[in-house]
Amino acid sequence: xxxxxxKGRTQAHDLARLEAGLDALESPQRRRTPARxxxxxxxxxxxxxxxxxxxGWQLLVWLRVTSDYKLPxxxxxxxxxxxxxxxxxxxxxxxxxxxxGLSGFLLALAIGTPLGxxxxxxxxxxxxxxxxxxxxxxxxxxxxxxxxxxxxxxxDSMMYAVILLGAxxxxxxxxIAGIEQIPPLYFRAGQTIGATGLRSMRHIVLPAALPSxxxxxxxxWAFSWRSLMAAEIIASSPDLGLGLGxxxxxxxxxxxxxxxxxxxxxxxxxxxxxxxxxxSPVERHILRGRGLLIDAGPRS
Amino acid sequence: xxxxxxxKTVPLAYQARITHVSKSYGRQLVLDDINLQVEPGQFVTLLxxxxxxxxxxxxxxxxxxxxxAGSIETPHGRPALMFQEHALFPWLTAGKNIELVLRLxxxxxxxxxxxxxRLLDLVRLKGAYGKRVHELSGGMRxxxxxxxxxxxxxxLLLMDEPFAALDAITRxxxxxxxxxxxxxxxxxxxxxxxxxxxxxxxxxxxxxxxSRPGRVVREWQxxxxxxxxxxxxxxxxxxxxxxxxxxxxxxxxxxx
Numbered sequence: 001x002x003x004x005x006x007k008g009r010t011q012a013h014d015l016a017r018l019e020a021g022l023d024a025l026e027s028p029q030r031r032r033t034p035a036r037x038x039x040x041x042x043x044x045x046x047x048x049x050x051x052x053x054x055x056g057w058q059l060l061v062w063l064r065v066t067s068d069y070k071l072p073x074x075x076x077x078x079x080x081x082x083x084x085x086x087x088x089x090x091x092x093x094x095x096x097x098x099x100x101g102l103s104g105f106l107l108a109l110a111i112g113t114p115l116g117x118x119x120x121x122x123x124x125x126x127x128x129x130x131x132x133x134x135x136x137x138x139x140x141x142x143x144x145x146x147x148x149x150x151x152x153x154x155x156d157s158m159m160y161a162v163i164l165l166g167a168x169x170x171x172x173x174x175x176i177a178g179i180e181q182i183p184p185l186y187f188r189a190g191q192t193i194g195a196t197g198l199r200s201m202r203h204i205v206l207p208a209a210l211p212s213x214x215x216x217x218x219x220x221w222a223f224s225w226r227s228l229m230a231a232e233i234i235a236s237s238p239d240l241g242l243g244l245g246x247x248x249x250x251x252x253x254x255x256x257x258x259x260x261x262x263x264x265x266x267x268x269x270x271x272x273x274x275x276x277x278x279x280s281p282v283e284r285h286i287l288r289g290r291g292l293l294i295d296a297g298p299r300s
Numbered sequence: 301x302x303x304x305x306x307x308k309t310v311p312l313a314y315q316a317r318i319t320h321v322s323k324s325y326g327r328q329l330v331l332d333d334i335n336l337q338v339e340p341g342q343f344v345t346l347l348x349x350x351x352x353x354x355x356x357x358x359x360x361x362x363x364x365x366x367x368x369a370g371s372i373e374t375p376h377g378r379p380a381l382m383f384q385e386h387a388l389f390p391w392l393t394a395g396k397n398i399e400l401v402l403r404l405x406x407x408x409x410x411x412x413x414x415x416x417x418r419l420l421d422l423v424r425l426k427g428a429y430g431k432r433v434h435e436l437s438g439g440m441r442x443x444x445x446x447x448x449x450x451x452x453x454x455x456l457l458l459m460d461e462p463f464a465a466l467d468a469i470t471r472x473x474x475x476x477x478x479x480x481x482x483x484x485x486x487x488x489x490x491x492x493x494x495x496x497x498x499x500x501x502x503x504x505x506x507x508x509x510x511s512r513p514g515r516v517v518r519e520w521q522x523x524x525x526x527x528x529x530x531x532x533x534x535x536x537x538x539x540x541x542x543x544x545x546x547x548x549x550x551x552x553x554x555x556x
Contacts, residue, residue, distance in 0.1 A: 011527065015473065015477070015480070016424055019473055019477070020424075022437070022439060022469065022470060023425075023437060023439070026437030026438070026439065026440075026470070027435065027437050027440065028434065028437070185383065185387050186387070188364060188381075188383070189381075189383070189387035192362055192364070192378070192380065192452075193400065193401045193448075193452060194401075194404045194405065195400075195404055199404060203400060203404070204389070207389065207391040207392075208389070208391070286391075290391060290432070290433075290434065291390065291432060291435070292390075
């Protein structure tokens with residue numbers, strides 16, 4: 001009897017070790033990329049691209065392909081930048097636009113999210129407005145500017161209206177697509193563990209749709225920023241303060257090409273910076289946690 | 301038929317009772333007059349070829365769907381269900397996947413953590429608490445799924461071909477693991493498979509279903525003592541017999 005018992009124990013022990021061996025062999029290996037590699041693969045290539053563009057620009061100026069008036073050298077644009085900075089206006093101008101863009105975006109978030117949820121979960125609403133929402137995404141938001149000016153006048157609410165019309169469909173569509181792509185297995189699994197109704201929404205639907213939702217937010221931000229710039233360029237009024245769009249428009253009015261170049265670059269840089277500092281880290285964090293992120297780099 | 305006698309003396313002494321259950325989708329009859337009873341602590345496998353409605357039957361027992369006719373009783377509450385795919389939520393860690401079940405079951409926070417650790421230990425995955433699903437191997441995922449199913453604290457576990465997608469070595473190990481956990485916890489298991497040897501390796505009773513519509517063809521008691529192995533001569537012998545009956549059933553569909 002004692003011997004069978006000890007035999008059973010040895011068997012159990014063997015099984016545990018066998019299992020531990022299998023687990024060790026079959027678990028996916030994780031490798032950390034060293035900091036030097038990150039620098040080499042992620043930071044260097046874009047810097048090189050920027051340097052190439054600048055070099056090409058300078059080359060075109062040297063070759064005198066067109067007049068200085070149409071193509072100012074990089075140094076002239078840099079001078080405009082420095083003057084703006086020395087006048088102490090640079091940060092104010094950027095902040096005017098960024099604060100408008102971000103608060104418009106947050107408002108779009110607050111409207112787009114419940115809208116997306118309702119469209120995704122209520123079949124009648126979905127049938128009624130899903131095609132319209134998808135269509136609105138292909139309508140350039142600048143098309144709304146004249147109407148918004150006539151309805152609301154030249155003020156901040158006009159700007160917000162244009163941002164909302166650009167960003168809300170993106171955010172709602174991201175969430176709808178995310179919910180539509182949830183594998184039915186998750187719903188069945190949720191149902192067996194007692195996640196139904198609102199609990200299913202909270203514990204299954206929203207987390208499962210998150211990656212697509214965040215992609216929608218990212219696109220929503222890009223649309224907010226574009227719409228805002230369009231609105232700022234078209235609708236200028238002293239009441240609206242000086243934003244990046246107006247800076248660009250002023251450059252055109254004064255035939256100040258370096259100023260126009262500077263305006264374009266600032267709009268681009270701010271757009272990229274917000275994406276890199278806010279949205280990309282959030283998106284990467286979510287995707288990495290789910291094992292959905294494949295690190296870019298040379299494939300062997 | 302000792303089981304029926306037991307059921308008569310102790311009322312409700314079953315974990316699931318399926319009485320004259322039929323299920324059709326539109327005009328197509330999928331299950332036809334199924335009668336089956338799972339006793340406390342019993343391990344039953346449902347065996348059948350494609351189209352025998354074994355997964356449909358499991359869904360009915362799990363309460364995910366309703367039978368067209370007949371009744372299904374699970375007196376000790378909603379059974380746990382395990383799928384062929386692990387069905388773990390990729391946005392949660394292994395431990396949090398288990399804790400979600402406990403949370404929905406009304407456990408408080410501190411007790412949840414402790415219970416999740418205990419269940420992971422039971423499936424021999426101590427230390428996997430903080431691991432994400434994609435960081436686990438296929439076998440480990442199915443063990444976390446098993447732990448999650450056990451977290452429902454029910455007396456009946458339904459398993460829908462849970463090891464079908466695993467490699468042979470891992471499947472073997474999980475058979476041993478499941479046998480051990482079944483003996484240790486004393487729960488009843490209703491296990492669906494199309495693999496004859498797997499059915500015999502695990503179960504006390506093997507129930508063979510026919511295809512289109514699914515009917516109970518025959519039932520075998522497996523008296524080979526546990527722990528069995530899939531290559532035991534007893535398993536192989538019974539497997540030859542059952543496979544023959546199964547093939548006869550499948551042949552019937554080729555004659556038109």
